[in-house]
Amino acid sequence: MTTSKVYIETFWQIHRMIEEAGLQPGDRLPSERELADRLRVGRSSVREALRALELLGLIETRRGEGTFMKPFGDHQLIQLLGSFILQGNREKRDLIETKLLIERICLQLACERLTDQKLEHIARAEHTYDLFFQRVVEATDNYLLLRIWLVLNDFFEHVYTLTLPSEFYEQMRTALQKRSCEEATAIYEQYVMQKMSKEN
Amino acid sequence: MTTSKVYIETFWQIHRMIEEAGLQPGDRLPSERELADRLRVGRSSVREALRALELLGLIETRRGEGTFMKPFGDHQLIQLLGSFILQGNREKRDLIETKLLIERICLQLACERLTDQKLEHIARAEHTYDLFFQRVVEATDNYLLLRIWLVLNDFFEHVYTLTLPSEFYEQMRTALQKRSCEEATAIYEQYVMQKMSKEN
DNA sequence: GAAGTTAAGTGGTCAGACCAGTAACGGCCA
């Protein structure tokens, strides 16, 4: 006897239903009552399943309107996870270290893969650390890495604000222009890592 | 009027309750009926909030027994996310690249910070890639980095199984013993990165 | 034709009922 819990079963059934119907972001799901009716379960079970899908960022519910597919990539889930993880001083230290390490990697990757178009995009970025660096990470053409960085940056902004002189941005831009991995890394270490290690 | 949804409000209240009571893994939460009574909400709202906490891997419910705090680090959430996120080939490529980059960093960090005790712990590890490397990442003494690696590894295992000859583990161990960052990196690139880039 | 009104449908919430497990208590028998 599997005696699987109904709301879990329902979760997967709805998930399958979404796939088979090929629902796209913005599309509407059947109403809770209809789902309950169609899947032959109680409405409360449907709701518990929908909560899970919502937390996963797959759907969005609007009171009075219905339940809709959500644009992929939104991550209130991540925000939530953060508030659970990020509590002590040790966690903050780890966060800073991890963020710095990953940024240095991204810088190197970006140097290897930078297209002229993306270079210009970076150059046009405001002189704000997170905006500038987001474009650098985007230039790595690795979406997963971007996601990780965005998460780290989200957390980071709750803890710290980093402002750098405009020399940093200018020097970095010329280094990227030359695709000089060593130079970019050196600048990063000089401005960012040194500053962070001092304050810590 | 915020008219915040009750189940979300309840979610945070339970979360606060857990923190304030300092509940540890294995500890029991009040029953659903008592929570509903104490927080003056319906039981269904409590249940929807509990489903979220369960999905986050914070609690575990056992029919007939109650609701319990879960040992930290278990994350069926991650498995779930994986099945949603990890669908295309591009995602897989990103995953592999990211995992390799982070592992190489961890290797370097570990070299710098490796204590004799942890070295022995690594040496005693089975010759399984993930077990071995988990101990390496643990040796970095950066818990966040460990979490990230665990997530990546979870995803990775759904896609690929990596087996290496025992020479790899032996050579790596001697490199770590010497705390030679360059040697460890070289071995890693030789065995792991080459293999992965070939198969890809 | 435009503005206001109404009705139907939707998610959000609650209360109450019942089912299905668990654990602990107490009484029974060997």
Place this chain on the structure above:
DNA sequence: TGGCCGTTACTGGTCTGACCACTTAACTTC
């Protein structure tokens, strides 16, 4: 005494039906 076995009270799991708050669209009215 020591081990077995119901009984019982409690737990999570599920369903139902009832409201509420809100949106939309159709309908009425001017």
